[in-house]
Amino acid sequence: MHARRTRGGKRRKGRAPIWSAPPPVTVIVPAYNEAAGIQATVRSLVETDYEGEVEVLVVDDGSTDDTAALAAAPGYADVRVIRRPNGGKPAALNTGITQARHELIIMVDGDTVFEPATIGRLIRQLADPSVGAVSGNTKVGNRRGMIGRWQHMEYVIGFNLDRRAFELLDCMATVPGAIGAFRRSALVALGGVSTDTLAEDTDLTMALCRFGWRVVYEERALAWTEAPTSLGQLWKQRYRWCYGTLQAMWKHRRAVLERGPFGRRCLGYLTMFQVVLPLLAPVVDLMAVYQTVLGDPLPVVAVWAAFVVAQALTGWYALRLDGERVSALWVLPLQQFVYRQLMYLVVIQSVATAVLGVRLRWHTIRREGAFGGPPTEGARI
Structure with a gap:
């Protein structure tokens, strides 16, 4: 492990630092079979409101479709397409870091589009020299259909609410691959993006926290x-x-013995709420079904109703914080019958895979082109 930095872990009070002038920024877009949406992604980066220089590097990681050609087709002056043999997302990101001309780097997935003000808002946080990375606010763009609505609620109630808490506790777990800003010097000091796990964004964030940077x-x-x-x-x-998060937690397990809030707070939270409780969830469901069928169902219904009410209140608060419509809460009760079971079965399978020592390969999924373009097979999210 690298020597720890001493940049002060607590949030500074008072007025936040500001840049004297907008610094130049490099945006890295790792892309593998992203033909469905790469042009929408690049266009959103070029059409930014940010007043400083923005260099966009699209790193085509051995795509078998027209990703590279489509990224280069508009002929934007500040967009450069780099082709490399397929080596995985971390390798593509490291290629971009090596080729980047500027100290401040933003990473964005090839299926993601930015709002015009997003780059400026990310970079503003890096004016504080103690900040090594910034997580943006990822939102689900394709919310039509029940599965999209469920994921929308999960992003708002789960991921984004968690990040608010992690920031207050100074122990951020993940800067998502879809949107994050970094200092190039911090990434280089860590040796770049690691290939040790399938959750390279979580692994990188944990490494930055252990190195002493604020996220x-x-x-x-x-x-x-x-x-x-x-x-x-x-x-x-x-x-x-x-599975990748479990790998990252195991890789950084020694952080619980180190000084600072990250190890005990972050790893403790992830262990309890993303491993232990999901593993116990099937037992709770089986007991509820048993009590409903062979006993008095009223206590089960009462507990379930109380749980849904508590979840709805949390969801209402999270939606208000995110500026989203509260009407989306109607899908929450339905999550208890399909989505919840899917998520804890994923945890069970991941833990079993890790315990058995099986090396999981990167799973590819189908792109539908939510922001324009035809569907494409085998894209990475």
């Missing part, structure tokens, strides 16, 4: 991403996410 959340930096549209595709994505 913050910028809720106003919005990125719209394409979510899986079928249960099968959702399973593939979440299986990789969960």
